[in-house]
Amino acid sequence: MFMVRTENVCKSFGDLKVLKNCSVSVNPGEVVVIIGPSGAGKSTFLRSLNHLEKIDSGKIWIEEELLDDRQASVDRVKLTVKQRAKILLEVGMVFQNFNLFPHKTVLENVMVSPINVKKIPKEDARKTALDLLRKVGLSEKVNEYPGRLSGGQQQRVAIARALAMQPKIMLFDEPTSALDPELVGEVLNVMKSLASEGMTMICVTHEMGFAREVADRVIFMYNGEILEESKPSEMFTNPKHEKTKSFLKSILNA
Numbered sequence: 001m002f003m004v005r006t007e008n009v010c011k012s013f014g015d016l017k018v019l020k021n022c023s024v025s026v027n028p029g030e031v032v033v034i035i036g037p038s039g040a041g042k043s044t045f046l047r048s049l050n051h052l053e054k055i056d057s058g059k060i061w062i063e064e065e066l067l068d069d070r071q072a073s074v075d076r077v078k079l080t081v082k083q084r085a086k087i088l089l090e091v092g093m094v095f096q097n098f099n100l101f102p103h104k105t106v107l108e109n110v111m112v113s114p115i116n117v118k119k120i121p122k123e124d125a126r127k128t129a130l131d132l133l134r135k136v137g138l139s140e141k142v143n144e145y146p147g148r149l150s151g152g153q154q155q156r157v158a159i160a161r162a163l164a165m166q167p168k169i170m171l172f173d174e175p176t177s178a179l180d181p182e183l184v185g186e187v188l189n190v191m192k193s194l195a196s197e198g199m200t201m202i203c204v205t206h207e208m209g210f211a212r213e214v215a216d217r218v219i220f221m222y223n224g225e226i227l228e229e230s231k232p233s234e235m236f237t238n239p240k241h242e243k244t245k246s247f248l249k250s251i252l253n254a
Contacts (some may be wrong), residue, residue: 001066001199003028003169004049004115009058011044018044019055020224026169031167033211033232036221037247038081045221046173049202050091051084062087063168089118092167096174098154100161102145106133107142118165125164132160136190152183159190172192172203208252212236220244 004026011019018041026032034042036201045051050065060068065087069076081089100109104140110129115118120128133142136156146154155175162170173193176184187194190211195214205211211218211232220228220243228241236252239245 001028002026003030003063003097004202005059005061005125006045006049009045009048009055009060009158011041011048011053011055017050018224022058022221022224022226023235024219024226024229025206026202027162027198028200030216031201031203031214032217032219033215034219034221035050035206035208035247035251037139039223040221043173046093046171046202049171050073050093063090065181083219086217089165089170091171092160092162092165092169093171093173094155094175094189096178097160097252098146099180100154101155102146105145106138106149106157107144109146110164113161114164128164129160132163133157135163135193136160137186150183152186155179155187156190159187159194163194169200169202172205173205174204174254181185181226194224206246206251208236208248222247222248 002025004024006024009019009022020234022045034045036042044053048055055068055070058068059066063220066077067084101112103229107129110132111125114123114125114128130142133139136159138153139154141149141153141170145158148156176187179187184207188207192214215232217229219226220234220241222236222243228239228244235250238246
């Protein structure tokens with residue numbers, strides 16, 4: 001059984017080929033970290049998994065449900081909008097930018113989607129939101145507005161908000177890249193906690209310490225292609241591809 005699988009996923013923006021035949025399989029409870037230089041296609045690949053980007057060709061499965069089967073931009077999977085939305089509810093995503101509603105409190109930000117999308121009763125959504133905010137260490141901030149929080153606190157709210165939809169898969173797109181260095185640790189600690197609880201996670205990050213410590217598998221992308229994948233111990237001590245060696249050397253010696 002797999003939670004996410006892609007087969008020969010391709011995506012172009014005009015003449016620029018951003019993804020070239022990307023094939024990945026992620027098992028339940030597995031933490032997969034995607035690394036690579038800027039412009040490698042990492043974020044586009046992640047965004048294609050939950051339909052923020054439409055692929056040109058290839059196949060995508062979420063929890064063994066075929067979500068996409070495209071050839072020349074034509075989707076051969078005949079799902080209704082409702083069927084596709086139901087599959088995508090299993091996928092939560094945390095972005096570089098927090099995207100919180102500035103006019104809503106921390107608690108309201110976490111409650112809004114379960115109430116409006118999943119039609120969960122307000123009191124149930126409130127209880128879940130309070131539990132999640134406790135989990136990410138923000139119990140004392142429930143009535144604050146995002147503008148009064150640090151970047152690290154805002155990102156932890158964003159993680160709680162994604163978890164409030166009770167996804168089975170979490171995607172993280174460079175969740176610490178917009179943070180000051182001293183705030184990175186608090187977000188990574190929440191992600192480590194999620195990983196230890198068995199959440200299936202796919203993370204795009206430049207945090208090599210996190211990749212080393214938490215990932216079950218590391219994928220190296222370069223110029224739209226998956227060039228190498230292995231366990232962290234192998235990737236960081238004995239990379240096979242010259243591009244991987246060069247990238248790791250530059251980032252670990254920076």
